[in-house]
Amino acid sequence: MLSLPKKALLSLSVISLAMSASFAIAAEPVKSVAVTAIVEHPALDSARDGILHALNEAGFTEGKNLKWQYQSAQGNTATAAQIARKFIGDNPDVIVGIATPSAQALVAGSKSVPVVFTAVTDPVQAQLTPSWEASGTNVTGVSDILELEKQIELIKEIVPEVKNIGMVYNPGEANSVAVVEAFKELLPKYGLKLVEAAAPRTVDVSSAARSLVGKVDVIYTNTDNNVVSAYEALAKVGNDSKIPLIASDTDSVKRGAIAALGVNYRDLGEQTGRIVVRILNGEKPGDIQPQTSENLQLYVNVTAAEKQGVLLPLSLIERATEIIR
Numbered sequence: 001m002l003s004l005p006k007k008a009l010l011s012l013s014v015i016s017l018a019m020s021a022s023f024a025i026a027a028e029p030v031k032s033v034a035v036t037a038i039v040e041h042p043a044l045d046s047a048r049d050g051i052l053h054a055l056n057e058a059g060f061t062e063g064k065n066l067k068w069q070y071q072s073a074q075g076n077t078a079t080a081a082q083i084a085r086k087f088i089g090d091n092p093d094v095i096v097g098i099a100t101p102s103a104q105a106l107v108a109g110s111k112s113v114p115v116v117f118t119a120v121t122d123p124v125q126a127q128l129t130p131s132w133e134a135s136g137t138n139v140t141g142v143s144d145i146l147e148l149e150k151q152i153e154l155i156k157e158i159v160p161e162v163k164n165i166g167m168v169y170n171p172g173e174a175n176s177v178a179v180v181e182a183f184k185e186l187l188p189k190y191g192l193k194l195v196e197a198a199a200p201r202t203v204d205v206s207s208a209a210r211s212l213v214g215k216v217d218v219i220y221t222n223t224d225n226n227v228v229s230a231y232e233a234l235a236k237v238g239n240d241s242k243i244p245l246i247a248s249d250t251d252s253v254k255r256g257a258i259a260a261l262g263v264n265y266r267d268l269g270e271q272t273g274r275i276v277v278r279i280l281n282g283e284k285p286g287d288i289q290p291q292t293s294e295n296l297q298l299y300v301n302v303t304a305a306e307k308q309g310v311l312l313p314l315s316l317i318e319r320a321t322e323i324i325r
Contacts, residue, residue, distance in 0.1 A: 034070075046251070051272050073101070097141075119223065121144060141291075158312065166196075239304075275291070
C-alpha cells in the first residue's frame with residue numbers, strides 16, 4: 001500500500017478544507033432584484049439608491065448574495081415596456097418599478113413575478129392595485145402621494161394674492177392626470193383656478209411654461225417626470241417672467257423652484273427597499289398593504305425667490321428643513 005508523507009497529507013487536508021469553504025460560499029443563496037425607472041433625474045435616482053441601501057442594510061450585497069440589475073427607459077414608454085419584458089423573462093425574485101409608467105409596464109407584463117412600485121402618486125388610479133388595501137396579487141409598493149390641501153396652503157403662504165395657478169404636466173402620465181383632476185375639484189373651494197399646459201415630451205416643457213405667461217400668478221409642479229427632467233428649462237421661464245415656481249419635489253428646489261413641501265425620495269427608496277427585503281425573506285407582495293410616506297420636508301430657495309420676485313416670509317424660512325441660497 002502506498003503511503004504519503006505527512007507534509008503531503010497536510011497539504012491535501014488544507015486543499016480539502018479550502019474546497020469545502022469554497023463550496024459553502026457558492027452554496028449561499030443569491031437573490032435577484034431588478035429595478036427599472038422611467039427616466040433618470042435626482043428624485044428617482046435617490047429612490048433607486050435608497051432601495052439598494054436598504055438591501056445592503058439587511059445583509060444583501062452585490063457579488064455575494066445579491067444580483068442587482070438596473071435599467072432606465074430614458075423617458076420612453078416603449079422602452080419601459082421592452083425593459084419590463086426583459087426583466088420578467090429573467091424571472092428575478094423581485095422587480096421594482098420606479099415611477100408610474102415603469103410600474104404599469106411591469107404589472108401589465110406579469111401576474112406572478114413579485115412587483116414593487118415606488119414614486120407612484122396614485123396606484124389605484126394607475127391601475128396597479130385595486131385599492132389601498134393588500135391586493136392579494138403580485139403587486140405592492142410605496143406611493144409619494146401628497147395632501148393637496150397642504151400644497152395649496154404653501155402656495156397661498158408664498159403668493160398671498162394668488163388667483164390662477166398654472167400647471168405644466170404630461171397628459172400621458174397617470175399620476176400627473178390624477179393630480180390635475182384633484183386640483184380641478186379642490187381649487188374652487190379656495191377661490192382659485194387651475195390653468196393647464198400640456199408637455200407630452202421633455203422638450204415641450206419650456207414652451208408649455210411660456211404659454212402660461214400672463215395667465216397665471218404661480219406655476220405649481222408635481223412629480224411629473226417630464227417636468228422634473230427639464231426643470232432648469234421651467235426655472236428659466238419663471239426667472240425671466242417673474243412667475244414663482246412651487247414644487248412638490250424637494251430636489252426641484254435646488255434646481256430653481258422657490259419652495260417644495262414633499263417627500264424625501266432617498267427615504268422613500270429605503271422604505272421601498274424594506275418591502276423588497278420582506279419579499280426576499282418569504283412574504284407575499286399581495287399580503288403587504290401599499291404604503292405612503294409621512295416624512296414631509298420643506299425646502300426653500302432664497303435665491304430663486306429673489307429671481308422670481310418673491311419675498312419669502314421669515315416664518316417659512318425658519319421652519320424649512322433645508323435652505324438653498
